[in-house]
Amino acid sequence: MSRLLVKGQNKLNGELAIKGAKNAVLPILAATILNKGESILFDAPHLSDVDAMINILQSIGCKIEFENSIMKVDTSNLSSHEIPEHLVREMRSSIFLMGPMLARCGKIKISYPGGCEIGPRPIDLHLKALRQLGVKIKEAHGFLECEVVKLDGTEIHLDYPSVGATENTMLLAVMANGTTKIRNAAKEPEIVELQTYLNKMGAKVSGAGTSQITIEGVKKLNRVEHKIMADRIVAGTMLVAGAMAGGDIILKNIVIDHIKPIISKLRESGCIIEEKTDSLRLKTHKRIKAIEMTKTLPYPGFPTDMQAQFMSLMAIAKGTSIITETVFENRFKHVDELMRMGANIKIDGRVAVIQGVPELTGANVTAKDLRGGAALVLAGLGAEGITIVNNVKHIDRGYDRIEEMLKCLGAEVYRLN
Structure with a gap:
């Protein structure tokens, strides 16, 4: 079964065109x-x-x-x-x-x-x-x-x-x-x-x-x-990757209106985002800030499919963040794996309280579902050392070779068979 090896703390820089949803x-x-x-x-x-x-x-x-x-x-x-x-x-x-x-x-x-x-x-x-x-x-x-x-x-x-x-x-x-x-x-x-x-x-x-x-x-x-229209969740995942690792990235072939809730939260965390007609640029120069409250909701609210990735980002934010999952009741399976990497997260029902830490550390972790698996790859980008993500079959359900996408942005991510 395939695994992904992620080398952490390399600043991202590059361009990526988002594929169909x-x-x-x-x-x-x-x-x-x-x-x-x-x-x-x-x-x-x-x-x-x-x-x-x-x-x-x-x-x-x-x-x-x-x-x-x-x-x-x-x-x-x-x-x-x-x-x-x-x-x-x-x-x-x-x-x-x-x-x-x-x-x-x-x-x-x-x-x-x-x-x-x-x-x-x-x-x-x-x-x-x-x-x-x-x-x-x-x-x-x-x-x-x-x-x-x-x-x-x-x-x-x-x-x-x-x-x-x-x-x-x-x-x-x-x-x-x-x-x-x-x-x-x-x-x-x-x-x-x-x-x-x-x-x-x-x-x-x-x-x-x-x-x-x-x-x-x-x-x-x-x-x-x-x-087929561009995948707004893949676009959001790549934006979080840029925020997680720091740097300067450009995403092309996107529909800006589809990812407004994600853009809004990233700006709230301190990311600089420049919008064009069908592309945008994200820059981060310092540690991102915690976001007091995020609640998943049906569109046009913050998407449940971005909750796990956003939690990875908040795990290294300065301050305390609260994420409430209102759409699915069992969507915190990635939490235990993030905690293996040093995250400080407490769960109470559908609410997660995340106390940001200065940095995560690489670990051997396992994807339990599609978006949670993507969140672990993102966590690896921001972590010190090497992270191995197992059970990549879950990630492959929704990302067309996630390692190749991230390589376009300058990340070091490799597939191990």
């Missing part, structure tokens, strides 16, 4: 099922989660070519509505297949999904919405057997603005009879990206990015070409 490409890959033909995706990231989705699509008869960040997907010859259980258990995002498979085939059999264990992420919101659109769902022996009775547009109010439930509902409703309205919809940029992709196909979706999305059902969708 994991959380945008996965629902879009599921959506390729809808047009019964070819889709071409540009700037698709090479991630293990993307590989898992490709394997699922190929298992049901899709043809896929993936080279140099260009992916060609042909879904014209679906051969099965049953998704292999072992593939579903690799990745939670396999749940996105429910909407498009039901829209196209009228039925799907799928097991409960796997993925990072960062706390309960029940799919009841997905199932409730699909039922409201006319889907009959039978749950037995760890499987969901779903069948469309009559697919009619309706008004759906989500009890929580779940990104996954919003996307799954959109993916089914585009082929429903009449109009569907999703109230209390998630507002994340990835929702807007899915709307853009679907509308390029010929769907009629509006309102993404607000709390109400309207979908007018259509009978047919077309061939499409689409460039």
